[in-house]
Amino acid sequence: MPEIADLRAAFVEGMSRASTFVAVATTNGEGGRAGVTVSSLTSVSADGEQPSLLVCINRQSPAATAILLNQAFCANLLAEDQQEIANLFAGRSTTERGERFDRVNWTAGDIGQPLLAGATASFECRLATALLWETHHIFVGRVSAVRLSDNGSALLYGQRAYRRAIHLDVK
Numbered sequence: 001m002p003e004i005a006d007l008r009a010a011f012v013e014g015m016s017r018a019s020t021f022v023a024v025a026t027t028n029g030e031g032g033r034a035g036v037t038v039s040s041l042t043s044v045s046a047d048g049e050q051p052s053l054l055v056c057i058n059r060q061s062p063a064a065t066a067i068l069l070n071q072a073f074c075a076n077l078l079a080e081d082q083q084e085i086a087n088l089f090a091g092r093s094t095t096e097r098g099e100r101f102d103r104v105n106w107t108a109g110d111i112g113q114p115l116l117a118g119a120t121a122s123f124e125c126r127l128a129t130a131l132l133w134e135t136h137h138i139f140v141g142r143v144s145a146v147r148l149s150d151n152g153s154a155l156l157y158g159q160r161a162y163r164r165a166i167h168l169d170v171k
């Protein structure tokens with residue numbers, strides 16, 4: 001068995017090799033307004049009663065607490081020109097947490113969740129279930145509305161840098 005620290009380092013390195021898309025999970029309601037950058041957005045099913053997706057958020061993030069209280073969130077899939085927004089909601093800028101929404105254009109969706117302008121897709125969800133797994137909440141959302149923008153190119157993150165997808169001409 002490898003040392004736990006070695007195992008963690010290998011896990012983090014291994015996962016860094018997966019390029020994932022970058023989203024901002026936003027929420028608004030009586031539990032407050034909050035948002036956090038996530039790479040854990042995953043489609044679960046298009047064929048249930050309603051489509052569903054999941055995001056994993058650290059239990060210490062105020063956004064996780066707010067999603068639990070609001071019972072709703074929006075997964076905003078960022079476009080490739082939205083790195084600044086990714087950094088803003090990841091706490092990588094000098095902006096105070098409470099001022100993040102003052103730095104972006106957003107509107108309230110059908111169920112009141114913040115839709116970020118310019119996102120390639122925004123999935124507004126009611127919280128269907130939440131599982132606390134050690135450090136992270138796994139939130140499953142039932143999608144109630146989808147907004148698509150004209151920009152179909154999603155921002156990616158892999159090998160510790162922002163990236164964009166390029167088309168491979170496979171012969």
Ligand SMILES: Cc1cc2nc3c(=O)[nH]c(=O)nc-3n(C[C@H](O)[C@H](O)[C@H](O)COP(=O)(O)O)c2cc1C
Nearest residue numbers: 036037038039040056057058061062089090091157
């Ligand atoms: C590209 C990228 C992807 C991230 N993905 C996640 C994620 O899936 N879940 C998570 O809890 N944090 C993730 N983080 C870290 C959070 O964005 C960051 O720790 C958080 O914003 C801390 O600020 P907060 O305490 O205000 O939420 C990611 C950060 C970046 C830059």
